Amino acid sequence: MRLCYRLRAMSKKIAVESPSPCIKCTKSWCCTYFTQQIDTPRSREDFDVLLWQISHENTEAYKDDDGWFLLMTNPCNHLLPNGDCGIYEVRPKICRDHSSDNCEKDGLAGEQDFKLYFKDYTALRKYCKKKFKKWDRWEKKKK
Numbered sequence: 001m002r003l004c005y006r007l008r009a010m011s012k013k014i015a016v017e018s019p020s021p022c023i024k025c026t027k028s029w030c031c032t033y034f035t036q037q038i039d040t041p042r043s044r045e046d047f048d049v050l051l052w053q054i055s056h057e058n059t060e061a062y063k064d065d066d067g068w069f070l071l072m073t074n075p076c077n078h079l080l081p082n083g084d085c086g087i088y089e090v091r092p093k094i095c096r097d098h099s100s101d102n103c104e105k106d107g108l109a110g111e112q113d114f115k116l117y118f119k120d121y122t123a124l125r126k127y128c129k130k131k132f133k134k135w136d137r138w139e140k141k142k143k
Helices: 044-054 121-131 135-142
Strands: 003-005 034-038 059-064 067-072 116-118
Touching: 044 059, 044 121, 044 135, 116 121, 121 135
Parallel strands: none
Antiparallel strands: 003 034, 034 067, 059 067, 059 116
16 A cells, blocks of 8 residues: 555644644644555455554554545654653644644544544454455455
8 A cells, every 4th residue: 555644634734823722732632643644445455454554553544535544643752741842943844834723622623523433453344344245254265
């Protein structure tokens, strides 16, 4: 699968609000995860790869209006204990372009926006078994 990098809800650039709503954020939600867009899985083999990916710690998968994504819930290495950015002055461009539009803290984006959501391997495998009626037989043939 070809992977494209992006952060959810960060593609739109807006003028920095004054004062920034991020000042009120104590948990720095946007710095505790990232998403990675993936090609739409279509075949059993594609879903088998997705099952492998979601088997890794802190990795989930979802589909929304923009396509399919892996969601990795891992805080940024530069996030300080108080929620501040440890490299604020030299932070990457994607961080500088971040918008507070659709902030999860405000409840404006999240699981309710997902068309499909897979918290773990078990949830995705259940979906695969429903999507592919002969999934169990196919899994046994793989061995």
